[in-house]
Amino acid sequence: MKTKIVCERLIVSVSLAAMLAGCATAGDGQQSAFANISCNPAIAAVAGGILGVVVTGGNKVAGAAIGAGLGALICAAVGYEAKQIKTATQAQADYKAAHSGRLPEQTSIVKYTTAFTPSSISAGNKATLNSYIEVVKGRADATDPKIEEEATIYKPDGTVAKSIRKPVSTTATGGAFASTFTIPMPQGVPQGMYPVKSTLYVNGVSVAERHENLQVVASANAGTSYAMTAPGLIQ
Structure with a gap:
């Protein structure tokens, strides 16, 4: 059971990284991948929600709340x-x-x-x-x-x-x-x-x-x- 949980978390982590990469666009070519983000808040909220569900031990309501907040942070100027x-x-x-x-x-x-x-x-x-x-x-x-x-x-x-x-x-x-x-x-x-x-x-x-x-x-x-x-x- 412990091995299964670790694997599930690894999958979530990889999925989150992929979503965040899709959420961000590069700036002037000299910036890092997250600089000058032109972001879709909905995508960012979903990505944050995945993280939130893991952090809260599977609580989808709490996870969605964290996801919305983190999505707003990722996309904030x-x-x-x-x-x-x-x-x-x-x-x-x-x-x-x-x-x-x-x-x-x-x-x-x-x-x-x-x-x-x-x-x-x-x-x-x-x-x-x-x-x-x-x-x-x-x-x-x-x-x-x-x-x-x-x-x-x-x-x-x-x-x-x-x-x-x-x-x-x-x-x-x-x-x-x-x-x-x-x-x-x-x-x-x-x-x-x-x-x-x-x-x-x-x-x-x-x-x-x-x-x-x-x-x-x-x-x-x-x-x-x-x-x-x-x-x-x-x-």
């Missing part, structure tokens, strides 16, 4: 904004002042920090992931750095909900930037911890990662709510 707060020249001057008047040989990440405000929200609200990025062009680099930032949002079971990658600046340049990902958690998403990985790219190469957690809790006026926690589908 994540906003991104970035503002340059220090020019490339200013960043270079600050770097030289701190390093005996010398610039780095290769383009250098001076600082990259991330934090959520707030770090705990109820379903139906939005959280903001704030970043500070400072990059200095290296002496040996002929071209200015092209900087991009990516946020990958994970469901509480550890699987990817969505990922979005955006340029920090419309033109290649160093300097310091303040950026924000605005992440909605639609009504119906299950309670739990939603890990978010931020990845910084310079000239298409991943150079730094940061990890934050977003806690989703039941709202005061919500009806029955469901929690989804790790581990994942296959036990």
